[in-house]
Amino acid sequence: MHSFLTQSSGIFPSVCPLDCPDQCGLLLHKQDGKIVKIQGDPNHPVTKGNICNKVRHMTERIYDAKRLQFPLKRIGLKGEGKFERISWNEAIQTITTKWKEVINTSGPESILPYSFYGNMGNLSAEGMDRRFFHRLGASQLDRSICSAAGSQGYRYTMGGSFGTDPEDTIHSKLIILWGINAVSTNMHQIALAQKARKNGAKIIVIDVHKNQTGQFADWFIPILPGTDAALALGIMHILFAENLVDNEFLEQYTVGHEELKKHVVSYDPQTVSAITGIPTEDIFKLARMYGSTSPAFIRIGNGPQHHDNGGMCIRTIACLPALTGQWMVKGGGAIKGNGGYLAHNAEKLQRPELLQKKDTRIINMNLLGQALLELNPPVKSLYVYGTNPAVVAPDANKVKKGLEREDLFIVIHDLFLTETAKYADIILPATSSFENTDFYTSYWHHYIQIQEPVIENYGESKSNVEVFQLLSKEMGFVDPSLFETETEMITQALDNKTNPHLLGIDYEKLVENKYVKANIKPVFTGNLPTPTGKIELYSKLMEKDGYPPLPTYMPIKNDGDFPFLFVPGPNHNFLNSTFSNNESHVSL
Ligand SMILES: Nc1nc2c(c(=O)[nH]1)N[C@H]1C(S)=C(S)[C@@H](COP(=O)(O)OP(=O)(O)OC[C@H]3O[C@@H](n4cnc5c(=O)[nH]c(N)nc54)[C@H](O)[C@@H]3O)O[C@H]1N2
Ligand SMILES: Nc1nc2c(c(=O)[nH]1)N[C@H]1C(S)=C(S)[C@@H](COP(=O)(O)OP(=O)(O)OC[C@H]3O[C@@H](n4cnc5c(=O)[nH]c(N)nc54)[C@H](O)[C@@H]3O)O[C@H]1N2
Ligand code: SF4
Ligand SMILES: [Mo]
Numbered sequence: 001m002h003s004f005l006t007q008s009s010g011i012f013p014s015v016c017p018l019d020c021p022d023q024c025g026l027l028l029h030k031q032d033g034k035i036v037k038i039q040g041d042p043n044h045p046v047t048k049g050n051i052c053n054k055v056r057h058m059t060e061r062i063y064d065a066k067r068l069q070f071p072l073k074r075i076g077l078k079g080e081g082k083f084e085r086i087s088w089n090e091a092i093q094t095i096t097t098k099w100k101e102v103i104n105t106s107g108p109e110s111i112l113p114y115s116f117y118g119n120m121g122n123l124s125a126e127g128m129d130r131r132f133f134h135r136l137g138a139s140q141l142d143r144s145i146c147s148a149a150g151s152q153g154y155r156y157t158m159g160g161s162f163g164t165d166p167e168d169t170i171h172s173k174l175i176i177l178w179g180i181n182a183v184s185t186n187m188h189q190i191a192l193a194q195k196a197r198k199n200g201a202k203i204i205v206i207d208v209h210k211n212q213t214g215q216f217a218d219w220f221i222p223i224l225p226g227t228d229a230a231l232a233l234g235i236m237h238i239l240f241a242e243n244l245v246d247n248e249f250l251e252q253y254t255v256g257h258e259e260l261k262k263h264v265v266s267y268d269p270q271t272v273s274a275i276t277g278i279p280t281e282d283i284f285k286l287a288r289m290y291g292s293t294s295p296a297f298i299r300i301g302n303g304p305q306h307h308d309n310g311g312m313c314i315r316t317i318a319c320l321p322a323l324t325g326q327w328m329v330k331g332g333g334a335i336k337g338n339g340g341y342l343a344h345n346a347e348k349l350q351r352p353e354l355l356q357k358k359d360t361r362i363i364n365m366n367l368l369g370q371a372l373l374e375l376n377p378p379v380k381s382l383y384v385y386g387t388n389p390a391v392v393a394p395d396a397n398k399v400k401k402g403l404e405r406e407d408l409f410i411v412i413h414d415l416f417l418t419e420t421a422k423y424a425d426i427i428l429p430a431t432s433s434f435e436n437t438d439f440y441t442s443y444w445h446h447y448i449q450i451q452e453p454v455i456e457n458y459g460e461s462k463s464n465v466e467v468f469q470l471l472s473k474e475m476g477f478v479d480p481s482l483f484e485t486e487t488e489m490i491t492q493a494l495d496n497k498t499n500p501h502l503l504g505i506d507y508e509k510l511v512e513n514k515y516v517k518a519n520i521k522p523v524f525t526g527n528l529p530t531p532t533g534k535i536e537l538y539s540k541l542m543e544k545d546g547y548p549p550l551p552t553y554m555p556i557k558n559d560g561d562f563p564f565l566f567v568p569g570p571n572h573n574f575l576n577s578t579f580s581n582n583e584s585h586v587s588l
Helices: 060-061 086-106 122-126 128-136 146-159 166-171 186-196 212-216 228-242 245-253 257-266 270-275 280-293 308-318 348-350 365-374 396-403 464-475 486-494 507-513 540-546
Strands: 011-013 025-031 036-040 072-074 083-085 111-115 140-142 174-176 204-206 219-222 298-299 332-335 362-363 379-383 409-414 426-429 438-439 446-450 515-517
Touching: 011 072, 011 446, 036 060, 060 174, 072 086, 086 409, 086 426, 111 128, 111 140, 111 365, 122 128, 122 166, 122 348, 122 438, 122 464, 122 486, 128 146, 128 348, 128 464, 140 486, 166 186, 174 186, 186 204, 204 212, 204 280, 219 280, 228 257, 228 270, 228 280, 298 308, 348 507, 362 365, 365 396, 396 507, 438 486, 446 507, 486 507, 507 515
Parallel strands: 111 379, 140 362, 174 204, 174 298, 204 219, 298 332, 379 409, 409 426
Antiparallel strands: 011 025, 025 036, 072 083, 072 426, 438 446, 446 515
């Protein structure tokens, strides 16, 4: 048995499992086998013992009376929410019997796994599940709901999720929080910005409305939704026109700066002002501040990329630090995401070779409603884990109609009877992350962390890894990788020869240290994973993919009679829909 489990009381290291960039180090206080308090780990180098209210109150969620303890089967109508307790044996038998039948009649692609990062643990969210569904031959899911557009845009410019080390941002003299509500969604970036501010940094927030982060700013700049690329191009126009660019950096580390210089002539401040709603004098002021302050750091948020021009918008903002050479300065540059530094060996973790049919269909998760209602050949079974699509997926009415389909066999694995679970035929209870072994890689800071089980599985709940192993066994699969232990999976995942930043980090080192920083050179190395190895201000790849090769403002689609855009953002007290069913958090 794991050592933490043998001790009924004590304080144990942990990591926040939620889909939040901060990925805080935690300490779990356990008494008589139960977690009684969750505290930030004061020794964590980035999060330093501070955690949000959501997780400070997470014990109330872990032991919420509504938490699922047993497998359930539906006894009422779809969506009615009437269920009856069954055994794990019956649950697994029912699922595999149905799947074998579906595979016989319609092929394995009629089964659709649907998941996201309710638990960011790599084994839970993209480990044993992938192995199992590859072996099953199920349809593949394009997990596009959160940041795929922006990440792709950033990749065109920078080659991957590589940005500034957030710890360096205490040295910044100008911090632009661009389309990020960091007070709610990245609180430790705010803590770092506060330190920088004490040393004289100015903080600018660019958003479509003045939220808590806007109130925190020294200068809040309101912008019309979906027009940020125009603003970035307007800044470039002024930087070139007023010779505020770093020509040496442009020469050495970028491609296309001459084309870009000509291209941005048309984005003069008057034109940009008309597009963005920002007064011309403010565009001048912003560009001059950005061009003459060093280190200048941009934290690029998720808001702007949730529009249909989002990828190009992020690609465009990501060009700015290259113009001023800010990548060479400690505390300069930008962060969109930093996941690239901690990239593990996804092939070894996910085993794509188990998938027999290489052109297995891929379904975009943003089009779930359409997939359930219109796809041919149809989806016959849906397996949902780590996400709550009835309330988070776009086109909710279509999604609900799809979930109501009587002939769609739905299985849901979750800690709670979520809005989506109400439509399930079989519900499986999930463990919380504190009951599992897993490893975590932040998409903001540079630390990799381990979770070892601190408490026993709640009721009869099981982890994602455990459930996929049960399903594998009952399906009659014999591939050894489907039955490996968590330790074996972590060891394989950390063995990634293609990522020098992970060199020397292995399972043992993680267990010993709890959090380990990736090996990262302090300043820009100049060798990027773009096709040219440079920052691509001009991208031939984009041209090939059917986009303008230079950063460009592309207006969002005009909805005719509906001129206003609804911008629903994350709630301060919830994490997406997580906590929205816990009274303690609703009343926070
Ligand atoms: N408390 C809390 N924290 C969370 C989450 C949560 O639900 N609650 N969710 C987590 C997840 S999964 C994610 S992806 C992150 C997201 O966190 P953020 O990166 O902060 O993204 P959003 O909050 O979606 O949007 C940020 C801001 O962008 C603004 N915005 C919208 N459209 C535009 C635009 O066109 N231009 C500009 N400049 N601004 C625009 C919105 O008004 C919003 O204030 O937060 C994570 N952290
Ligand atoms: N209107 C609107 N819609 C949005 C957004 C928005 O800002 N506004 N944000 C979008 C974004 S950025 C994102 S990332 C998505 C996120 O949306 P989701 O990925 O659906 O996130 P949650 O709603 O938190 O749901 C996660 C679920 O996973 C469950 N879970 C947690 N741990 C485990 C586990 O170990 N195993 C299993 N099986 N289940 C577990 C939780 O109990 C919870 O029910 O929503 C998107 N949709
Ligand atoms: S949700 Fe974010 S801020 Fe809150 S404890 Fe988790 S990682 Fe830290
Ligand atoms: Mo997200």
